[in-house]
Amino acid sequence: MEPVLTKFVREPNSFTLDFYLKHEGYEALKKALTKKPDEIIEMVKASGLRGRGGAGFPTGMKWQFVDKKTEPRYIVCNADESEPGTFKDHLLMERNPHLLVEGCAIGCYAIGAKVAYIYIRGEFLHVQTVLEKAIEEAYARGMLGKNLFGSGFDCDVYVHRGAGAYEAGEETALLESLEGKRAQPRNKPPFPAVVGVYGKPTAVNNVETLCNIPSIVARGAEWYAALGPEKNGGPKLYCVSGHVKKPGVFEASMNITLRELIEGHAGGVRDGRTLKAVIPGGSSVPILLPDQLDTQASFDAIQKAGSLLGSAAIVVLDDTTCMVWLAENLLHFYRHESCGKCTPCREGTDWLYKILRRIERGEGQMRDLDMLQSISNNIAGRTLCAFGDAAVTPVLTTLKHFRHEYEAHIREGRCTLPAEWRARQPVGAH
Amino acid sequence: MSFHPKMAYDATFHKSSRELEEEGPEFAYTAQNRARFDEIVKRYPPDQRRSAVLPALYLAQYQQGYITANAIRHVAELLGITRADVEDVVSYYTMFYTRPVGKYVINVCRTLSCAINGAERVTAELSAKLGIKPGETDASGTFTLMEVECLGACDRAPAVMVNDAWHECLKPEDVPRLVDDLRARGERALSGCFHVVEKT
Numbered sequence: 089m090e091p092v093l094t095k096f097v098r099e100p101n102s103f104t105l106d107f108y109l110k111h112e113g114y115e116a117l118k119k120a121l122t123k124k125p126d127e128i129i130e131m132v133k134a135s136g137l138r139g140r141g142g143a144g145f146p147t148g149m150k151w152q153f154v155d156k157k158t159e160p161r162y163i164v165c166n167a168d169e170s171e172p173g174t175f176k177d178h179l180l181m182e183r184n185p186h187l188l189v190e191g192c193a194i195g196c197y198a199i200g201a202k203v204a205y206i207y208i209r210g211e212f213l214h215v216q217t218v219l220e221k222a223i224e225e226a227y228a229r230g231m232l233g234k235n236l237f238g239s240g241f242d243c244d245v246y247v248h249r250g251a252g253a254y255e256a257g258e259e260t261a262l263l264e265s266l267e268g269k270r271a272q273p274r275n276k277p278p279f280p281a282v283v284g285v286y287g288k289p290t291a292v293n294n295v296e297t298l299c300n301i302p303s304i305v306a307r308g309a310e311w312y313a314a315l316g317p318e319k320n321g322g323p324k325l326y327c328v329s330g331h332v333k334k335p336g337v338f339e340a341s342m343n344i345t346l347r348e349l350i351e352g353h354a355g356g357v358r359d360g361r362t363l364k365a366v367i368p369g370g371s372s373v374p375i376l377l378p379d380q381l382d383t384q385a386s387f388d389a390i391q392k393a394g395s396l397l398g399s400a401a402i403v404v405l406d407d408t409t410c411m412v413w414l415a416e417n418l419l420h421f422y423r424h425e426s427c428g429k430c431t432p433c434r435e436g437t438d439w440l441y442k443i444l445r446r447i448e449r450g451e452g453q454m455r456d457l458d459m460l461q462s463i464s465n466n467i468a469g470r471t472l473c474a475f476g477d478a479a480v481t482p483v484l485t486t487l488k489h490f491r492h493e494y495e496a497h498i499r500e501g502r503c504t505l506p507a508e509w510r511a512r513q514p515v516g517a518h
Numbered sequence: 519m520s521f522h523p524k525m526a527y528d529a530t531f532h533k534s535s536r537e538l539e540e541e542g543p544e545f546a547y548t549a550q551n552r553a554r555f556d557e558i559v560k561r562y563p564p565d566q567r568r569s570a571v572l573p574a575l576y577l578a579q580y581q582q583g584y585i586t587a588n589a590i591r592h593v594a595e596l597l598g599i600t601r602a603d604v605e606d607v608v609s610y611y612t613m614f615y616t617r618p619v620g621k622y623v624i625n626v627c628r629t630l631s632c633a634i635n636g637a638e639r640v641t642a643e644l645s646a647k648l649g650i651k652p653g654e655t656d657a658s659g660t661f662t663l664m665e666v667e668c669l670g671a672c673d674r675a676p677a678v679m680v681n682d683a684w685h686e687c688l689k690p691e692d693v694p695r696l697v698d699d700l701r702a703r704g705e706r707a708l709s710g711c712f713h714v715v716e717k718t
Contacts, residue, residue, distance in 0.1 A: 097713070100716050101716060169670050170668060170670065171668075172629045172630050172631065172667075172668040172672070173630065173631055173668075173672050174672070175670045175671060175672050175673055178670055178671075178711075178713075179713055182711065182713050182714075183713055209670070210611075210613045211613075211669050211670065211679060212670070213682040213683075214682070214683065214684065214710065214711055215711075244561075246561040248561075248569075248572070248573075249572060249573060249576065250572065250611075251572050251575070251576070251611035251612070251613040251614060252611050252612035252613035252666075253610065253611055253612070254667065254668075265572070266569060267566065267568060267569055268566075268568035268569045268570065268571035268572065268597075268599075268603075268607065269568075269603075269606070269607065270606060270607060270610040271610070271611075286563060286566055327672065328673070329631040329672035329673045329675065330630075330631050330634060330672075331634060335631075335672070335673035335674075335675075336673045337673065371629075371630060401672070403630060403672070405634070409634060414630070417628075417629065417630055417633050418629075418630060420628070421629050421630075421667050421668065424667055425667060427610075
């Protein structure tokens with residue numbers, strides 16, 4: 089498939105307005121402004137575009153649900169990209185920022201909003217600089233501001249910088265953070281489409297989702313849907329990292345398989361090593377095993393295989409990876425990032441981490457395994473947001489597929505993998 | 519080890535047990551920062567000035583190096599919210615410092631993709647070279663070492679962030695050279711983000 093979103097990202101000055109205009113930039117916005125807002129929403133629905141942030145919810149439906157009777161309405165772009173293994177939005181915003189600006193403007197027009205906020209994570213200051221420059225250029229040349237292209241439609245886009253909180257990637261927590269509070273999730277319903285930022289109807293969309301909008305408007309819903317398998321249309325960005333030779337962001341249709349992505353695009357696992365496991369959608373999803381590599385990397389196919397496509401962050405693990413260590417590493421992450429609002433998650437992630445660390449150090453007991461299971465079951469489904477489910481997944485999935493490694497740690501009183509394979513090698517080993 | 523300087527996870531971990539910020543010297547924005555603040559506040563609806571609390575705190579932190587009780591008071595007054603509201607935010611987000619940090623804050627990403635590519639060794643090398651443990655600042659106030667969770671540079675692991683700039687693909691054996699380079703050339707020593715193709 090010819091890249092749609094990342095076609096020009098490696099070209100010099102691809103982030104400038106002049107470059108963007110030379111490649112049909114803002115034509116989709118002009119076209120959108122000649123149509124009725126409802127027509128745009130219908131078009132996005134027909135394209136089958138599904139949210140690229142993780143949940144895969146149809147974007148057209150989300151826009152349709154936005155309460156059109158209440159003013160004002162808002163678009164909030166989720167650029168908090170913090171799921172471990174995900175780095176696609178970073179590339180889009182840094183190398184093709186006008187695509188996002190155009191997507192925001194069309195989104196605003198479709199749901200009748202006048203303001204879009206782009207909530208970008210605090211660690212992306214260098215990306216924010218590029219994005220703000222692009223917005224400034226767009227204002228100066230009439231692509232943003234008052235009365236766009238003589239249509240009478242006004243649109244403002246602002247960048248809002250976060251300050252280091254994974255939980256701000258959850259849509260209601262993001263809205264709280266945007267309102268100047270702690271990034272903690274709200275109870276749902278009401279959903280943001282009805283009660284969003286400042287209590288007003290809000291559509292919260294991922295960066296990549298909004299970047300798909302201009303091409304749908306420009307080339308049509310049928311073209312877009314035909315790019316991938318049924319209900320999984322359009323181009324998709326995959327982030328491949330971990331034990332591969334050529335990690336990176338790869339754009340493909342969702343017809344592609346995990347094997348093509350890992351062995352083709354990413355160059356396969358390092359020489360002399362064999363594949364042990366694949367996390368197909370960021371740290372919050374169950375792992376897949378080497379015999380599942382021929383699974384199509386689409387939302388539906390990965391779900392059928394027992395995992396989730398999530399943010400399409402594919403982390404490849406070879407045979408040097410200790411799965412108990414992996415769970416410990418990820419639970420350290422979840423313990424640190426738990427926002428503390430719901431007790432099962434705040435306290436449970438700490439317990440899980442402590443038990444995993446005990447086992448990894450060789451001080452565990454067999455009954456710890458039942459304890460891990462039991463704590464996990466008491467977190468999942470008992471929290472306001474999906475964080476709780478995400479946090480227990482690394483534990484449950486490694487226990488399910490690699491229970492023998494946990495048992496070996498406990499039996500032998502140490503990690504049974506050769507010491508030189510371990511990530512934590514002593515200083516001065518080189 | 520937690521990113522937040524005040525949290526000692528291995529002792530008694532609880533997010534609500536924290537010291538109050540130190541009073542610090544008198545604080546008010548410089549004229550330039552005040553103008554910047556006034557401009558930022560306009561992005562939000564007039565009755566939602568509170569939205570500007572994160573940018574306002576960043577301005578204070580860039581001006582003074584860290585957030586003090588006096589800075590919190592100043593921000594609260596400008597936004598028309600209580601000091602408790604601002605303190606609530608400061609204590610939650612990991613990118614605000616509530617005590618002095620070094621000239622260069624080295625944040626090593628410790629999450630999965632960086633970890634399996636040797637992040638722990640990067641931290642250990644930095645620790646050995648600088649003579650400080652994660653969470654500490656060296657005696658000269660030049661370097662602070664931190665371990666942070668996923669930076670979102672997983673394809674260029676291991677990644678570190680020094681103040682607000684990135685350095686990617688940092689091999690453990692290159693750590694001593696990077697530290698010397700930082701001392702000599704400042705942030706110009708950093709590779710930045712590899713997507714930038716225009717850089718000469």
